[in-house]
Amino acid sequence: MSLNIIVLAKQVPDTRNVGKDAMKADGTINRAALPAIFNPEDLNALEQALRLKETYPGSKVTLLTMGPARAAEIVREGMYRGADGGIVLSDRAFAGSDTLATSYALSAAVRKIGDYDIIIGGRQAIDGDTAQVGPQIAEKLGLPQITYAEEIISADGGEVVVRRRIESGVETVRAKMPLVVTVNSSAEPCRPRNAKCLQKYKYAAVPSEVASDEEKKSFIEKRGYLAIGEWNAADVEADLSQCGLAGSPTKVKSIENVVFTAKDARRIENSDEELEGLVKELIASHTIG
Amino acid sequence: MTDKNNIIVYCEYEDGKVADVSLELLTKGRQLADRLGIKLEAVVAGAGLKNVEKQILPFGVDTVYKVDDDRLSPYTSLPHSSILINLFKEIQPRIAFMGATSVGRDLGPRVSSALHSGLTADCTALEIGDYTDVKNGTEYKDLLYQIRPAFGGNIVATIVNPECRPQMATVREGVMKKEVRDSNYTGEVVDLDVNKYTRPEDFVVEIIDRHVEKSKVNLKGSPIVVAGGYGVGSKEYFDFLYKLADTLGGEVGASRAAVDAGWADHDRQIGQTGVTVRPKLYIACGISGQIQHIAGMQDSSIIISVNSDPNAPINSIADYVITGKVEDVLPKLIKYYKKNSK
Numbered sequence: 164m165s166l167n168i169i170v171l172a173k174q175v176p177d178t179r180n181v182g183k184d185a186m187k188a189d190g191t192i193n194r195a196a197l198p199a200i201f202n203p204e205d206l207n208a209l210e211q212a213l214r215l216k217e218t219y220p221g222s223k224v225t226l227l228t229m230g231p232a233r234a235a236e237i238v239r240e241g242m243y244r245g246a247d248g249g250i251v252l253s254d255r256a257f258a259g260s261d262t263l264a265t266s267y268a269l270s271a272a273v274r275k276i277g278d279y280d281i282i283i284g285g286r287q288a289i290d291g292d293t294a295q296v297g298p299q300i301a302e303k304l305g306l307p308q309i310t311y312a313e314e315i316i317s318a319d320g321g322e323v324v325v326r327r328r329i330e331s332g333v334e335t336v337r338a339k340m341p342l343v344v345t346v347n348s349s350a351e352p353c354r355p356r357n358a359k360c361l362q363k364y365k366y367a368a369v370p371s372e373v374a375s376d377e378e379k380k381s382f383i384e385k386r387g388y389l390a391i392g393e394w395n396a397a398d399v400e401a402d403l404s405q406c407g408l409a410g411s412p413t414k415v416k417s418i419e420n421v422v423f424t425a426k427d428a429r430r431i432e433n434s435d436e437e438l439e440g441l442v443k444e445l446i447a448s449h450t451i452g
Numbered sequence: 453m454t455d456k457n458n459i460i461v462y463c464e465y466e467d468g469k470v471a472d473v474s475l476e477l478l479t480k481g482r483q484l485a486d487r488l489g490i491k492l493e494a495v496v497a498g499a500g501l502k503n504v505e506k507q508i509l510p511f512g513v514d515t516v517y518k519v520d521d522d523r524l525s526p527y528t529s530l531p532h533s534s535i536l537i538n539l540f541k542e543i544q545p546r547i548a549f550m551g552a553t554s555v556g557r558d559l560g561p562r563v564s565s566a567l568h569s570g571l572t573a574d575c576t577a578l579e580i581g582d583y584t585d586v587k588n589g590t591e592y593k594d595l596l597y598q599i600r601p602a603f604g605g606n607i608v609a610t611i612v613n614p615e616c617r618p619q620m621a622t623v624r625e626g627v628m629k630k631e632v633r634d635s636n637y638t639g640e641v642v643d644l645d646v647n648k649y650t651r652p653e654d655f656v657v658e659i660i661d662r663h664v665e666k667s668k669v670n671l672k673g674s675p676i677v678v679a680g681g682y683g684v685g686s687k688e689y690f691d692f693l694y695k696l697a698d699t700l701g702g703e704v705g706a707s708r709a710a711v712d713a714g715w716a717d718h719d720r721q722i723g724q725t726g727v728t729v730r731p732k733l734y735i736a737c738g739i740s741g742q743i744q745h746i747a748g749m750q751d752s753s754i755i756i757s758v759n760s761d762p763n764a765p766i767n768s769i770a771d772y773v774i775t776g777k778v779e780d781v782l783p784k785l786i787k788y789y790k791k792n793s794k
Contacts, residue, residue: 266565330554337658416597432774439784450733
């Protein structure tokens with residue numbers, strides 16, 4: 164049986180390389196100032212989707228991401244690795260969304276896609292680490308959820324069997340489709356780009372990326388598979404009062420760079436005498452030994 | 453919305469025991485309830501809950517809501533969410549806490565979505581304070597400050613939910629302290645009927661196999677922690693940390709950067725999104741000291757920083773700073789420990 168799979172992906176700032184101008188005055192993230200990457204656990208999610216596509220021929224993998232038009236980069240990246248296409252959900256009205264407003268907008272887009280069996284996303288994104296959007300989308304769509312998934316073992320006869328990795332060990336669960344699955348980083352890493360896919364989808368784009376280039380525009384129009392969807396709030400019939408800052412119950416009160424109350428640290432030279440002295444001191448104070 | 457309402461903690465329960473993280477949250481909840489002059493409540497759902505209140509009431513809990521049914525254990529998302537959603541609609545808590553565990557982080561978002569209330573994950577501090585909305589000047593008294601490192605631990609953010617209730621937060625195990633209020637504290641026990649709070653279709657997710665693994669790593673209980681960061685340089689150099697930990701009788705931890713680099717397993721991660729430790733001795737090797745890491749180890753009694761960068765931020769909270777390469781310093785520490793210990 165073939166499946167329609169939606170992969171939720173997020174383009175995230177690489178939080179491992181954060182500069183001083185990373186935050187805006189209102190406490191939200193200045194994404195423009197940071198290198199943008201495919202959220203790591205969303206790649207684990209994509210791999211699970213691509214494996215299902217191999218197991219169940221005829222399945223279709225659609226990436227869904229919310230962000231500015233440049234987020235089309237990760238849809239293309241997903242297509243290079245084997246996804247069939249994708250949609251960028253983009254609107255100024257979504258700016259400043261907390262997890263609840265984000266899940267509202269994404270669930271509206273999922274409803275518009277309509278035909279789906281499994282929605283798979285990473286457990287959490289590295290810029291927020293909240294792990295909230297997956298379960299919140301499930302709730303908004305009235306679907307069951309399986310979080311902390313490590314492997315989707317099967318998806319037969321309207322049911323999935325999933326192995327989860329949680330603190331206390333491993334759990335294998337069965338649930339009916341459709342449902343939402345969020346995937347851990349302990350799952351298999353995503354396969355690299357495929358040369359054929361790269362060739363095929365090199366010119367894939369959202370309309371706004373090629374708006375001023377008639378040649379590219381008509382090139383894409385002739386080859387439908389290169390068209391990445393670009394939807395705004397109106398396209399998904401989103402209620403604006405539930406989007407962006409207005410739709411976010413949580414507000415950032417303040418952002419601080421924490422200054423630690425400095426202790427009076429003792430500097431120990433990297434010499435035999437001083438290191439031996441330190442070890443002796445720690446033994447004498449019963450800290451070690 | 454009335455702010456006379458109470459604080460409630462979702463208590464995780466398995467194998468006859470309420471989880472430590474839940475008891476830690478009850479302790480924090482009691483402090484905040486005192487500060488606000490309101491009651492502390494707890495809700496526990498599971499199987500075999502006969503005397504569970506005996507574990508909960510001593511933390512100063514005024515009401516324990518119990519939902520006892522075989523189908524509620526082990527935990528699955530839908531029935532536990534339904535119980536919380538329906539109970540919260542009824543009693544309208546002002547504040548709700550749950551552990552930032554694989555249960556709490558599965559449950560919390562679902563509940564917050566259904567109630568359209570905000571939720572802040574992995575808080576490292578919870579306080580009460582006022583808030584003025586800069587846009588319209590509205591003033592709010594006595595909100596819950598949900599404080600957490602954000603953005604990869606590069607900053608600390610204080611989050612509030614001015615309009616929506618409950619104000620919800622999750623906290624990791626070990627972040628708050630666990631403290632019995634009064635072993636004879638008396639509170640009310642309310643048994644809830646599972647069929648009133650769940651629907652039959654909530655029981656669609658079936659656990660077909662469960663394999664409980666005891667974690668091999670006992671970071672939380674170890675008196676000595678030798679932790680490595682990106683500055684260690686390679687997976688091979690992490691061996692020096694294992695050797696030192698082995699020699700001293702400690703456990704090896706790691707910063708997020710080292711875990712992300714694949715040099716250490718996830719269960720060794722120390723920090724906001726990992727384990728919080730309070731050992732007697734913490735040896736930070738090649739760890740720069742991002743806020744999210746420091747949040748998980750700053751209460752260590754003695755901190756030694758081994759770093760080739762003399763200005764690494766972690767040095768500012770260290771008791772001893774050794775400027776040098778990990779692969780250089782650690783073998784010497786091992787050598788001199790062996791020489792000087794009996």
